[in-house]
Amino acid sequence: MQQPAPIGIFDSGYGGLTVLKEIVRRLPQYDYIYLGDNARAPYGNRSFDTVYHYTLECVKWFFNKGCSLVILACNTASAKALRTIQQNDLPKIAPDRRVLGVIRPTAEVIGTFSETGSVGVLATSGTVASESYPMEIGKFFPALKVYQEACPMWVPLAENNEHEGHGADYFIKKNLHTIFKKGEDIDVILLGCTHYPLLKEKIGEYLPIGVRLISQGEIVAESLADYLQRHPEIETRCSKNGHQEFYTTDSTDDFDHHAAVFYGQPVNSIHTDISHV
Numbered sequence: 131m132q133q134p135a136p137i138g139i140f141d142s143g144y145g146g147l148t149v150l151k152e153i154v155r156r157l158p159q160y161d162y163i164y165l166g167d168n169a170r171a172p173y174g175n176r177s178f179d180t181v182y183h184y185t186l187e188c189v190k191w192f193f194n195k196g197c198s199l200v201i202l203a204c205n206t207a208s209a210k211a212l213r214t215i216q217q218n219d220l221p222k223i224a225p226d227r228r229v230l231g232v233i234r235p236t237a238e239v240i241g242t243f244s245e246t247g248s249v250g251v252l253a254t255s256g257t258v259a260s261e262s263y264p265m266e267i268g269k270f271f272p273a274l275k276v277y278q279e280a281c282p283m284w285v286p287l288a289e290n291n292e293h294e295g296h297g298a299d300y301f302i303k304k305n306l307h308t309i310f311k312k313g314e315d316i317d318v319i320l321l322g323c324t325h326y327p328l329l330k331e332k333i334g335e336y337l338p339i340g341v342r343l344i345s346q347g348e349i350v351a352e353s354l355a356d357y358l359q360r361h362p363e364i365e366t367r368c369s370k371n372g373h374q375e376f377y378t379t380d381s382t383d384d385f386d387h388h389a390a391v392f393y394g395q396p397v398n399s400i401h402t403d404i405s406h407v
Contacts, residue, residue: 134369135196136161139203140188143171143289144385145324146203147392149232152347153201154374156355161369163195166389167404168380172285173206174254174323181256185211186219191404193224198367200229201354205253205323208233209260228364232346233262235353236320241271243342246315248275252305253322255280263322277316279309281323288325289388298332306336321345328392377402 139150143166150164167173167188173181185207192200202208208231215229240249251263258280267276283301287293310316319341321327327345334343358365376399378385389397 132198132367133196134367135198136163136373136375137368138162138189138192138195138197138200139164140167140185140192140200140207141165141202141204141324142167142173142184142206143285143325144168144388144392145285145288145326147389147397148324148327148345149201149203149347149350150374151393152351153354156348156351157358158372159370161371161373162375163192163197164374164376165191165402165404166376166378166380166385166399168378168385170379172254172289173204173210174256174282174285176206176256178210178256178260181206181210182214186215187404189215189219189229190223191402193227198227199364200227201350202229202231203324203350205232205262206256207231209257209262228361230354230357232324232350233266233322235350236322236346237263237266238270238353239349240267240318240320240344241274243344244274244318246317247273248277248313248315249318249320250309250313250316251276251278251320251322252281252284252309252326253278254285255282257322263320275313277309277313278322279305279312281305281326284329285323285325288328288392291388291391293328293332298329299336302329302332303336306333310338316341318342318344325392376400379404 212231258278264276382399385399
């Protein structure tokens with residue numbers, strides 16, 4: 131019988147910490163391992179094939195740690211790698227384990243927030259190019275109009291602590307102007323990247339009155355709580371000591387410095403090398 135192990139939370143960098151923060155708030159009793167593949171970040175502009183291979187390596191790393199459940203708290207990895215890993219890899223390497231993403235839980239509820247039937251998705255170039263949001267949202271809300279806008283500068287702004295600077299204002303205004311030109315009746319804006327909550331306050335300053343701004347952390351946390359309730363065969367294999375561990379494939383000093391901004395409290399990370407997985 132496999133020993134209970136933490137729930138794995140993965141991101142290419144720091145953004146997934148905004149999701150982990152909400153998951154811990156909602157489900158504090160579980161143990162969590164966070165892995166940031168910072169040495170190869172960002173994933174947003176990389177090819178589908180590269181993101182898939184990087185993500186699969188990281189999923190295998192979690193499995194080696196004993197994790198039965200891994201959450202891809204990264205929209206790009208969810209968009210470019212999740213389906214292939216679920217359909218092709220898990221049946222071969224770990225049929226009794228599960229890998230979940232952040233796009234489907236969001237798609238399942240996004241339509242309930244809109245009164246006009248038009249939503250905007252702000253995301254990385256990779257997530258936008260994948261068309262994952264329009265496709266997934268269409269399964270649950272076929273009549274909902276989905277407008278997308280790639281915001282390639284937003285992740286660097288967040289990761290370099292420039293999210294409160296004047297440079298952030300310029301790019302936020304530019305991207306919001308573009309998406310509202312695409313859909314004037316948009317009344318919900320989804321932050322389709324886990325880095326973007328750091329920019330939430332500034333984004334709010336430039337949103338038209340009455341437009342609702344949604345980030346994914348709380349949605350994913352609620353979805354995970356529901357999933358664990360519905361899947362006791364997975365839930366019983368998740369350890370419960372209220373403990374969190376943080377790993378990075380790059381500098382621990384650099385990770386800890388930036389991670390504290392995303393996670394909202396001090397972080398002490400451990401360096402790991404996943405290239406030998």
